[in-house]
């Protein structure tokens with residue numbers, strides 16, 4: 136049986152930085168080649184980053200990507216890496232000059248073959264029909280006597296497509312390159328998917344995904360290699376950049392199998408390219424690539440939030456972040472995430488007490504700072520509040536919200552002065568019902584927990600503290616911040632449950648209405664109090680305007696606010 140040492144480069148491309156991404160491809164190809172790799176793969180659209188959104192519609196960007204591909208092929212050869220075939224995703228175009236989501240194989244200083252993604256995802260966060268025209272070609276490259284069929288992400292997510300076609304084309308390996316965003320428990324879905332597709336193709340399937348994050352999307356890696364029987368041969372760690380090497384014994388290509396242009400499943404046209412026909416024997420010292428352990432639910436979500444926050448800060452050219460620390464659990468969890476993302480030395484916290492701030496909230500904020508080592512200062516808002524009140528004589532909600540707005544203004548002023556970007560501490564339960572002050576606690580550049588329901592906030596805080604304890608470290612979040620009843624402290628003795636149902640109940644209804652898209656009647660039929668359901672549904676429906684003005688934040692759920700759930704702001708439909 137011929138042998139192939141495959142390198143899956145689980146890297147973090149930067150959207151729009153083609154030169155950097157090319158450097159990364161060269162760097163990781165060298166890394167893989169030095170370890171004996173005979174085929175090296177990079178993720179979907181690795182040259183441009185992913186997703187590029189409307190950049191795909193700019194001719195200059197498409198051209199830059201295509202030019203870079205050709206230059207990269209030459210550069211790899213010039214740097215002595217030309218004999219290793221490199222599979223790399225890029226932004227290309229069709230014969231009619233429409234943008235396409237492409238991948239190419241670079242070998243011997245040239246682009247040996249290129250093809251476009253056939254199935255374009257157009258649901259959830261994806262809009263690929265807006266940008267791309269589909270391809271109709273199944274590329275099969277012969278590498279050391281093994282026929283390797285290629286696919287791009289959605290190509291293997293839709294039934295009856297690439298995998299079946301790869302099988303019909305006699306592939307000995309199906310290699311799929313991906314830009315597959317993180318969602319809770321998606322690793323289980325992926326494993327099941329690749330097993331099914333490997334069985335359909337009747338051959339080993341290598342699934343490569345990117346890591347890092349781009350705006351609201353987090354990429355968790357989780358690259359997997361399974362054989363036709365579904366056995367996992369290798370699995371990369373989640374959220375970690377790196378290269379996994381796998382030694383594979385694969386069936387020899389049948390020299391006569393098919394002819395160029397032969398149609399297979401779904402009308403795909405087979406395009407065969409022979410790079411090397413000589414089979415290689417198995418190496419004396421095969422690489423031992425294990426199956427990395429899976430993270431638990433809280434660990435995985437927390438890692439996604441840290442990854443998304445770090446990527447946003449760093450990729451946008453910032454070093455430090457600023458957070459208003461109330462002593463409550465939301466800002467405490469955001470601070471813990473920030474410390475893990477960019478280091479305590481780059482996290483700045485401000486306590487901004489008002490006349491209604493309790494002593495325990497001030498103490499809890501200071502205690503959080505002591506535990507984490509973040510920079511901490513206190514700026515009371517009373518003098519500013521009094522100045523406003525003296526001029527405007529506000530009452531009720533206007534007076535309450537003024538405190539939140541003064542804090543928002545103060546944070547933005549310090550951001551302007553010192554260059555830290557502001558992290559907004561809003562959670563998904565609050566965003567759902569509009570429980571935040573516009574231009575107040577909703578100001579900020581990025582909202583690390585905006586896709587996390589309040590009940591999950593408590594679980595994450597407890598998990599993070601426990602993880603610290605297990606490592607012999609100081610738990611970052613003061614126990615009191617977790618244990619006390621949530622309160623906005625905008626009037627004496629205020630607690631969240633004055634205005635909202637208890638969070639267990641609220642989140643259960645929100646889960647049904649938002650994640651599961653159940654209508655009002657279905658939620659009531661499931662046993663919830665009709666009056667509470669009506670109130671929650673109305674609050675959610677009328678808070679769309681607030682959500683649209685909220686900063687971006689990492690998607691962790693199936694249905695994050697924003698691209699996953701697009702509703703009109705101006706909307707009189709009131710029947711859930």
Ligand SMILES: Nc1ncnc2c1ncn2[C@@H]1O[C@H](COP(=O)(O)OP(=O)(O)OC[C@H]2O[C@@H]([n+]3cccc(C(=O)O)c3)[C@H](O)[C@@H]2O)[C@@H](O)[C@H]1O
Nearest residue numbers: 532535536539565569570571572573576622623625634680
């Ligand atoms: N459809 C629409 N399109 C665009 N703008 C619209 C709008 N409807 C109202 N507005 C504007 O929005 C304003 C009302 O929104 P806003 O000023 O935010 O005020 P509002 O939503 O009325 O009040 C804020 C709520 O959030 C709570 N809160 C505040 C701060 C922190 C926390 C916490 O625990 O985290 C909770 C607070 O107790 C209160 O219940 C209106 O005065 C109007 O200007």
Ligand SMILES: Nc1ncnc2c1ncn2[C@@H]1O[C@H](COP(=O)(O)OP(=O)(O)OP(=O)(O)O)[C@@H](O)[C@H]1O
Nearest residue numbers: 459460461463464465466486487488560576622623
């Ligand atoms: N006294 C304060 N000092 C500094 N920041 C504050 C203060 N009060 C509120 N904030 C900021 O406003 C955000 C909204 O806080 P608020 O206490 O109103 O509700 P919350 O949603 O329960 O948040 P938290 O759990 O962080 O307290 C806080 O997360 C914090 O960033």
Ligand SMILES: NC(=O)CC[C@H](N)C(=O)O
Nearest residue numbers: 256288289292314315316
């Ligand atoms: N980039 C893609 O085609 C991603 C779509 C795919 N269903 C995924 O989420 O993994």
